[in-house]
Amino acid sequence: MSWSLKSSLAKLLLDTRPLRYPAYRRLWLGNVVTSVGAQFSAVAVPKQLYDLTGSSAYVGLAGLFGLVPLLVFGLWGGAIADAVDRRKLMLVSNGGLALSAVLLWLVSAAGVRSVWLVLVLFAAQQTFFAINMPARAATVARLIPLPLLPSAQALSSTVMQLGAIVGPLLAGVLLPFLGLPTLYLVDAVALTAALWAVLRLPPLPPGESAPRRAGLRAVIDGFRYLALHSVLLASFLMDIIAMVFGMPRALFPEMAERTFGDPPGGGAALGWLYAAIPLGAFAFGVFSGWLHRFARHGVGVVLGVVAWGVAVIGFGLSDSLWLAVVFLALGGGADLVSMVYRSSILQMAATDEMRGRIQGVFTVVVAGGPRLADVLHGSAGAGLGTSTAVAGGGVLVVVCAVAAACCLPAFWRYRAPTAAESLTDPDAEDRPVG
Structure with a gap:
């Protein structure tokens, strides 16, 4: 292979420079461990609800039970992340996530047939998730230089997607043999193991100008900050459009059985549907x-969202499992582009004293949007049929994204700020950068 070809290929492959920084590397390795286990529960909860009720509407109801904790504790968790040591906050919230997974395992293993108990435990799990994510996301910019943020976002997202591939596929294959309780148990073990990675992080105390209390005033200050940055608001709007109208995962259990031929007890089609996007x-x-x-981050977000909507339309019109998987996979690639640029915009535009609160809003939008979509798609699928609900949602994504880009020209023109990339030796000191 010629030198020029090797050089061109190297420029295309995933940029691993952020892994040279020990603290970020530990955080990243913790995500590697939890990414597979988390997807086991992501498959188990909707499958358990569908088995108990036989209705996609109840599966969609899980979205509501997950959305309310995200709205409340995502915003509050962001304020806490700005006011306390982020490492300690991640330890507490990671422990809560592990405990909730253990309780879901116990309920399933005991054969308790209570839809509401499963939903309440799921809501508790989402509460700890909402507190954990703002601190985890806001930490990245403390561990590496800012010019490496797009590469770090791509690294983090790629490993999460790898777990989201392996997890659902394994869950779909193992479910008929090992049952639902084992899926919850794997998630609990992975979350417990991830505590080691957080323990090895350096202290991450709040900045001098950070709020001393994580109260309502701190949350309001975060919204005031957002109001002064229209580009940040526009990035949230684009994600809401993509996820609320275009995420049909609440219909996966029904489509796996009725459209793609899975047996009632679960099978490979369900695993493929959950794995295709990642x-x-x-x-x-x-x-x-x-x-x-690519400095035109606003353009990258808009094009990624439009491509996602087109892929969702194709998935909704598919009657072949493999064609459906192809369309979902194309949508996953488009969503990664949008996510990398949206995350980079948020990290670069916000000061460290505000990153926790901005990431709290980001958590509400990113995680809350799909849960609202669960409610909408579950209801629409029950009333209109799965194909109409999915394809119609994709059309709405395309139309609304184009309209938003036309109405928000500043976002379309947005470019990443230029910065001299002067990197110190990443292994010289094991402490946060900046």
Whole structure:
């Protein structure tokens, strides 16, 4: 292979420079461990609800039970992340996530047939998730130089997508043999193991100008900060459009059985549907080395959202499992592009004293949008049929994204701020940067 070809290939492959920084590397390795286990529970909860009720509407109801804790504790968790040591906050919230997974395992293993108990435990799990994510996301910019943020976002997303591929596929294959309780148990073990990675992080105390109390005033200050940055608001709007109208996962259990021929007890089709989106995102992430060179982040977000909507339309119209998987995978690649640029915009535009609160809003939007979509798609699928609900949602994504881009020209023109990339030796000191 010629030198020029090797050089061109290197520029396309995933940029691993952030892994040179020990603290970030530990955080990243913790995500590697939990990414597979988390997807076991992501498959188990909707499958358990569908088995108990036989209705996609109840599966969609899980979205509501997950959305309320995210709205409340996502915003409050962001304020806490700005006011306390983020490492300690991650330890507490990670422990809560592990405990909730253990309780879900106990309920399933005991054969308790209570839909409401499963929903309440799921809501508790989402509460700890909402507190954990703002601190985890806001920590990244303390561990590496800012110019490496797009590469770090691509790295983090790619490994999460790898777990989201392996997890659902394993869950779909193992479910008929090992049953639901084992899926919850794997998640609990992975979350417990991830505590080691957080323990090895350096202290992450709040900045001098950070709020001393994580109260309502701190949350309001975060919204005031957002109001002064229209580009940040626009990035949230684009994600809401993509996820609320275009995430049909609440219909996966019904489509796996009625459209793609899975047996009632679960099978491979369900696993493929859950794995297809992260499969596409992972494949695209492997060749994402060029993303940090593209400065038109606003354009990247808009094009990614439109491509996602087109892929969802194709999935809704598919009657072949493999064609459906292809469309979902293409959508996953488009979503990764949008996510990398949206995350980079938020990290670069916000000061460290505000990153926790901005990431709290980001957590509400990113995680809350799909849960609202669960409610909408579950209801629409029950009333209109799965194909109409999915394809119609994809059309709404395309139309609304184009309309938003036309109404928000400043976001379309947005470019990443230029900065001299002067990196110190990443292994010289094991402490946060900046």
